Amino acid sequence: MNVTPAGATPTRLRDRLRDEWPAYWQDDAPRLLHIAKVGLAVVIAMGLCMRLELRSPATAMLSCVIVMMHQQSGIVIARGFYRGLGMVAGSLAGLVLIALFAQQPLPFFIALAAWIGLCAFGSAYFRNFQSYGLVLAGFATAITAMPALSNPYGVFDNVIYTISEVVIGVLSASVVSTVVLPRKVAPALYAAGRASFTHLLGTLRATLAREAAPTQARAQTGAQTDTQTSTLLGLIGERANVELLRTGALFEDPSMRLLHSVFLDLDRSFLDTVMWLHALQRVKAHAAADAHPRAQAAIATLTDAALALLPDTATPPGIADDVAAALLPQLDAFEAALPARIAAQLHALDDLPLAQRRIVESTGAALLFMSADLRLLCRSYLDARQADRQPWTVSVLQAITRIARQRAVGNRTAALVAGARAVVAVLLVGAVWIASGWTGGSTAIVAVAITSTLFALVPDPPTAAWQIFTGCLAGWLAGFAFSFFVLPSLGTFALLAAVVAILVMIGGYVNTFPKTAVLGLGFNIYFCFIVGIANPAVYNPSAYLDTGFALLCGIAAAAVAFSVLAPRAGEWIARRYLAEVCALVASDARDGDLDDDLLYAFERKLRDCILQIAGAPADPCVDRARMIAWAFAVLEAGRAMILMRLDTQQIAPTLPPAWPDHQTAWLTALADLFDTPTPERADRALAAARAALDALPPGIEPAADAPAGPDSLVRCRMHALLQFTELALRDDPLAIRTERAA
Template sequence: MNTPSPLCPRLTRACAAVLRAGPDRLRTPAMRADADAILFSAKSFAAAMLAYYLSLRIGLPKPFWAIVTVYIVSQTSAGASLSRGVYRFAGTLIGAIATVAIVPNFVNDPVLCSLVLAGWIGLCLFFSLLDRTPRAYAFVLSGYTASLIGFPGVLDPAAVFDTASLRVQEISIGILCAALIHRYVLPKPMTGQFTGKLAATLRDARRLAGDALTGTPEDNRTDRRQLSLDLLTLQGLATHLPYDPAPVTPRRRTLQLIHDRLARLLPLTADIEDRVHRLGIGTGEDDLSALVGAVRAWIDTTDADDGETAARLMGRARAVQKQLAAGAAPPGGIIGANLAGHLAEMIGLLHDCDRLGQGMTARWHARRAASLHGPARARGYVYHRDPWMAARAALGCIVGILGGCAFWIGSAWPEGGTAVSILGVCCTLFGTFDAPVPFVVKYIVGSIYGVLISLVYSFVVLPQVTDFGVLVAVLAPAFLFAGSLQARPPTTFMAMGITLTIPILSELGTSYTGDFAASLNTVIALFAAVGFAAVSMSLFQTVPAPVAIHRLLRVSRRDVGRRARGAAPNEAHWTSLMIDRTALLLPRLRASGQADADVLDDTLRHLRIGHAAGRLRKTIPRTTGEAGAAVGALLSAIAACFRAGKPTDPADLVDLDQRIETLMAMMGDGAHSSRSRTVDLLIDLRFALGAGGTASKENTAHDR
């Protein structure tokens, strides 16, 4: 009798373990990302070939533009693909109309024609930088469509209208095919991605609230940074939701209400953290310590949306606030009352977020909105817009294009029109970045691969192809590989260099031409234009990270002064605007290599100072006599301290702290209808400034 080898059972068990682990490995983030990239690439290639086939059947002379369009508008989600297609169509149509209006009227003067075209492209870039939403893509397209059609059309102005009309048709077919394939073939809705991100953001907000009561300052800094970035990401995703194929999408007003509460939560948790540390609240037996412990326990519970518990905690916080405010003789009394009031507000904001998150798809009627603890009026995300920086980038774009035009006109280079058109595309497409050159370099690397692949296709493979099915088969390897790279953010621009070069340089038209000289001239024009664009953009369109950081901080400080004067917008607008600036600072700080803790703390401090100063301004009409005049004088001093956006002098901060202390004593001795409200705001302002001059460290990171 043979005894079984011990190796067999071991091998059997190992194979079974591998088979059991297989599905789990496929569910890892890396494997899911690979699967999503492959699916995106396959769908984009199918859409490109469908667009190419339809363009050939219709008889369009340059059907490769339909292929290029598919890869430009395709996104990993169905909603983003459709919205990008709509914006591209609108931008292409407007750019084509502008070109038809410009070129025939100025063609007799090439210099003036170049100046007008460059001015239009720069104007489109200016508005795209001001918009800062995905809709800005329409402005970008308006600019570089004019560049693609206009500069080559200078040599043949009579054909500009026909060229523009055909280009719109080719692009429209590409947009239509991309939208259909991504929407109806294994669609990937954005609504699921958005709701998942929103759920994670709400968890981050609760963790931030809990850390304000228990965590270390460094933990809270990290949580606030993450919340700022989460709000910007959610806004970008929400822009595409109206185009999403999901049967039910979150309602816009509900999302705005959630945003307003999360935005207010960010500075509010900083206020609470300061007071908890100042009072040294721990496990004491007093009412305030017990309240903090109860709120902490409520935040940590899984059933955090319990309305009854939230209402009971809010009532308890208001009771503690009144109790401490009534016996406000000790310094800790009024600060404790202030903390209790902030706790009540934080509970209300968190409970509102829970309720709104559960009812994202429901219509919020006036009666339901009135039951919210926070404001029922929705403001939503507010973007920071800087016309001066946008104008600077637009002017740099114009200068770079005019430099290329000067070389083209002066040298009478036959391919100069093509080169300048590519230059205009680069200056517009990459001009939305502070530092565009690294992205241009990635595009150049992709273009090198695209040129090599195109030459192989043009003079080795395509001469042997006589059937459309065979053509699809031979094109598949290159486009499928490039498409999978395009789905991954680190290689997106390199992939664009491949997918945009192959169709144009291989001349995937109605028939095979195989003109080596023409291809060589196009390659020279391509690399000359992209290389000149890299040099031009490094000189005229690059904003160093320290310059962008200084500009953002300067504008924030200036707006603090405007808030103190009563000239800036309301609290919700101000809070959201400053959070957007924080989100803009984070990547720039990483790029500059600066330590971000001090800079972000200063931005949050500016937000809190402006919030308290703006609200304090509203109490002046209800504060009569000497106290009202003192409040006005204090706000004027704050406006002077932050005027012109200059860093504040530590001596000025000490003076402001003394003014607040004097004013609080004055309010305590008098009887005013808004006394408690004014004292609360003075405490907020004092803590935001640094509680007795300690905010002088504000200047340490500004001008590094």
């Protein structure tokens, strides 16, 4: 047997530690810094509440651990801001409930359940930090009202104490996060923006450079390939993350509010460029399968010219600012010269059938308008990275107080189900309390209120339920050991602060990992809640055990409601979700009021919808890929309809008198198709698209001597939109002609 020399093992261990330590430190140093800041903020909040002799320092501690779920200071401030608003709204709601239903348990519980259900609906329906504010508005009502149910005259004092403690907790978390080695949102925002822009340019290069074989192209025209779908999902997901970071940066840096319009243009142009990219992928696949060799050569000439402009972004960390600045004038020149290039190619193909020339024209139009949106994207990208150079056109006070309004919303049906689950859970626990006279019933109501509103935020409530339950159980056991074995021996505030900070840091560290984030949050929330450090301290083991049991019962009731009552990823929810998405074609794309925000609002709704579908838990009863395909189809068709209406409004005097009838027929046929997908309606929509295409005057004239004017370019886009719609209907990616939609 070979024996390793005694000195070899320690040497190898030291070498391994020396090699791996930088990677470990780079990975875990931000986590360790964050949990130290969480512990410090909790200790400061606890000390201030004790010094001011407030009733429950635990409420301030609870606020700290919830607000500091994220590591960036801007997001901490944003969460603190909406937590304050939510607590004020919830406390006032609790005051109203006690005033109306003092010592009347049944109507009180019905009203409380309705309010918590409404807040759960709002937290599931709205996105970003508004949803968090609604979560707080829900369980703040329970925290405020439940202790005052048997003593209505104490509700006002309870509201004052609760709001004061929450404000102290929020301020402590915000100050510590901002002052002590702050981790700013702005660098993460700029890095995410650069990554998304780089990814988009790389995808454009790959699309323009890709040459599909005819057999592959024919397979692609049946449906989007998995690669293309995942690429598009990745692009819109990255952009949504940038928007979330921007919301946090608004609270961190007032100058970011000056760039609201710039970021709006950036988001809008990014989505538009992605959709033109999607159209270009489709038309290139058709060209490879059906186009004449000369038409394919003309398309290659146009795409090669665009490909030559795009920089190689394969090298990390992504596109440099000077490269983006150099790209901008090149895009200007390319966009100005492209109509003449398209006209020259069409003139050279004058002897080919009209269908062949239309493929070339559609490809050129996709390149033309994609380059226009890419140019706007590039300019907005550069402007957004120069926040410190922007002129202050508003007062400092105005810039600090103005909060950009977000309109991102989720699925209404899923939100209604989340609200119904919360109502059922609260009523169930309330009924058990009334029937049994259980002294811990009020604590169980608070637990079910907290858990129900939190569950409305997560994509997979059953999984989150187990993590919350486990976190609460661990917090209960740790709190028992702390309260009855450690706390009696702590003679100074310094020792108390050290022990509390260590325990909170453990939960905070677990919270920094995405897979166990809910577990760590549950530990910290319920440890702070159940230990209940108060002025004065109370030592009552039986009450402690009863409180912990009540918390677990409340969490279990919420978990059962969210797992059993219409599971979130169930087939019924999927059908309702799909119907709601398809209804947007008629309500927004066909009948929506034409203004500058209609297209952007429609695209954002569909973007959020697609991301929700992609992020939902797997369910064997639901074909997620088909739902994503439907959402993309709605986005593609609805966008074409809105652009067509806007273009018609812009150049109405130059269009033939019969055009409004053709456009109306096309819009109606598409809306009817998505309302009730049938083979007959698909054929009717295809016929309407072809009729509108034949009725529309030419866009870019092949033999025109003068440069294409604005009206000609608008007609060119209208031709392209109709052509893309026709290709999509011919492809039948949703198999409408062979089966009915799910």
